[in-house]
Amino acid sequence: MNVELIGNPDFGHVRYLLDSGEAVYVESGAMSTMDDGISVKIQMLGGFMPAVARKLFAGESLLVGRYESRSPGQRLSISPAIPGQVVHKKLEGKPFILTSGSFMACTDGVRLSTIFGGLKAMFSGEGMFFIQATGTGDLWCNSYGAIVEKDLNGAELIVDTGHVVGWEPSLQWSIQGMGNLMSTVFSGEGLVMKFSGHGKIWLQTRSIGGLTSWLRGYC
């Protein structure tokens, strides 16, 4: 399998060259072009109930397409709906948590499940449910804006809601205001997420909420 990430950071997308028998699971609707030697099969990644939960709660599609090549050197391109960066993550047994809408594609060996973020997730601006990817394999995620990786080595980090793409579950997080009540209300940030512990977190430099609330002024 030959994989190329192109167009980053503005219009990131992924181009695969698949040989016979090689396959990728792709988020519903993300295929943009492909050769004839690729077949598409619909699957519910992680089984029926997890898939239904992912659809209902995480806003991800219920189904993923399994794009499998039947002959050598078949082209397949996939792109997210939103302009931004696409990143690759190699999973080697350590789980990774993604916010809804960040999942784009993965290879065999990656398992996706839905996890409930708890009551605090209601205030996270990221949806109440997250997607947990486990296993070993390749994972591709997309963002709005560019992706910034931070390695929290026991430090704490405050992140505005709507800017989180994913994190390692070894990190803890909580919801808090921006300082006192006055600055929470008037800083324009509202509630923020505070991450702490040891592990990596991915942030996106823009938020869809920010774009839509600006557009709303012109509706």
Next chain:
Amino acid sequence: MRTEIIGHNAFQSLRVELGAGERFVSEAGKMVRMSTTIDSEVQSVAKSGGIMGGLKRMLGGESFFFSHYTARSAGEVVLAPTLPGNVGFQQLDGRCGWYCAGGSYMASGPEIKTEPKWQGVKGMFSGESLVFVHASGIGPLVLDAFGMVSEEQVDGSFTVDTGHLVAFEDTLQYTISKAGGSWLNSFLAGEGFVIRFTGRGKVMVQSHNMKEFGSVLGPKLPPR
């Protein structure tokens, strides 16, 4: 005449340098800046292609009007697409023409002939438009796109999802089809109809799909 794509990635534009007496044509509304030595005249397509031609063009998602630029003496015109993205560019050598799908025609040299071509039911399901603009002749052809533009060589057959097509060489044929396997799989995979090209030639595609981006933003906006 000299053309140059300026800017990077998401914000490319086209700069056209014209010598005295040289001409260039664009869809109306694409001009960003131009030298004072350049005269621009807006013409309805009706003048060149008749009212029917103009109406057909509108069904193709194109403007009813063209801007014609003529240089009295050397100068430049800068044209930009509506959405963020690359500018698609083809230098036509007269060997074959290009079909511009879904309103992607942006500008062309004076020797390029553009004609709206009815696509019928196929156009309806292509997710692009009922009419494609056919460009032929010799000179530059400039296209509008959302995202990054890439060219794919087709030899045999090739599938492009609706919404990602920009233009294709007229040596190719296309049908509306399903994405690999069965219709059920195609729809459940979220692809629905796709455009299947056969023959030999080049297809120009855009990395992103405006309708998909629109449908992410739409539900978060108040109803009109």
